[in-house]
Amino acid sequence: MFADTFLYFAYGSNLLKRRIHINNPSAKFLGIGRLDNHLLDFIKYSEHWRGTSATIVPNPGSHVWGAIWRLHNDDMPALDKQEGVESNWYFAKNVDIMLPDGSQTVCRTYQQTINPPIRKPGEELPVDRRPCITYLDCIVNGAIECKLPEYYIEELKKIPNNGQEASPSMIANQNGIESYTYFVKYVEVLTPYMGTFKCRTYLQTIYPLPRGNRDPIPAERWPSWGYKEFIIIGAKQHGLPPYYIRFLRKFKDNGDEGCIRSDCLLVRYGSNQPCLCRVPGLIPRKPLKLNLKADRERKLLPRPIRSVDIEEPEKKRSKKKLTF
Known part of the structure; x- marks a missing residue:
């Protein structure tokens, strides 16, 4: 035994x-x-x-x-x-x-x-x-x-x-855990195919100072270039919405490459290995195009506070001549 x-x-x-x-x-x-x-x-x-x-x-x-x-x-x-x-x-x-x-x-x-x-x-x-x-x-x-x-x-x-x-x-x-950087929190996550799940995630024990919607992140809080690339490659690998990936790219970094070996291994793994996080079966593996507006109207998602940093570029409207 x-x-x-x-x-x-x-x-x-x-x-x-x-x-x-x-x-x-x-x-x-x-x-x-x-x-x-x-x-x-x-x-x-x-x-x-x-x-x-x-x-x-x-x-x-x-x-x-x-x-x-x-x-x-x-x-x-x-x-x-x-x-x-x-x-x-x-x-x-x-x-x-x-x-x-x-x-x-x-x-x-x-x-x-x-x-x-x-x-x-x-x-x-x-x-x-x-x-x-x-x-x-x-x-x-x-x-x-x-x-x-x-x-x-x-x-x-x-x-x-x-x-x-x-x-x-x-x-x-x-x-021990009392001095750790993150603490455990359980949140409800909406999935595109399987409804809502209760998931375990982690939040830092120290919250950053609040910023206005248009205030940039202070330079002393910028992530390294390597850490930012980790997030973007993972977002692409798992098929996150394109607008969200563009939002991630807008974050400024401090230019530090971090661990070069980790960067190279991550890029190699992300390029050669398929995403294994999706449930096999009838669920398609193509990236999902979320209709957030329709979800909000059905009250599935809270209406977020919009910021110029994350807004989608408006489509050019065709100008029509007004007739009186």
Whole structure:
């Protein structure tokens, strides 16, 4: 049943659920466990954390509490990368974990490749081996979230820090989805053949300042040339209305090409591969000519606020002589 999964014992920052789910979306919390004959310690300095990171050190008579996660085997490379196995920061090993009911299970965990000197009972953590405030908060909050024993949480709170905060990028990653650029929203979308659907889409967490109908987009908000081309090629590939493609072309860009390799691959894929988003069957694959005016009269679409930037060019009217 669980042949395609493995158990992972987390004792550091991955105690926090939103932290482990950033790189390992399949992680499922099973419970807590205790690793005997090991001691929680700190040794290697991390530039991102701006302090040392946690490790376990074999030490008879000591123990480390942690969380047990079940992950899919496909997530193992991502977990190894997060723990720095390729860079020789940590190495993976299987350990026997004691469960609260007295039984044991085998879990995968990670230990740093360098072991710190064993500290004597009651000896304070040296200044050069202290973690940052952010890292300790991550461990303590994760311990509380996983409901580790109260005495162990109190021991974690007593660990001294170096007075530093983690780098902004690491703080953003730790905050998880709360710091993401977009948020999820469900909207009703009218399709040309299959009626109305409720779809999932994404909006940026920061709204731009409102503009008038005829106000241009400020230069600091122009997209790159590459990003604009991505949108236009996709619009053509999926057969969006020609007037809307012309509307997209009117957007000004900042001239930046962006990732040239991505641009080339996108153009090649968009030129050689057919659009696969349409439902097969009787639905024609030719671009649909929408009659928006008729749809508005039938109250299928709201009447938009027109702008000179998106209006269609008026057809030339034949001048007729007036007779009196």
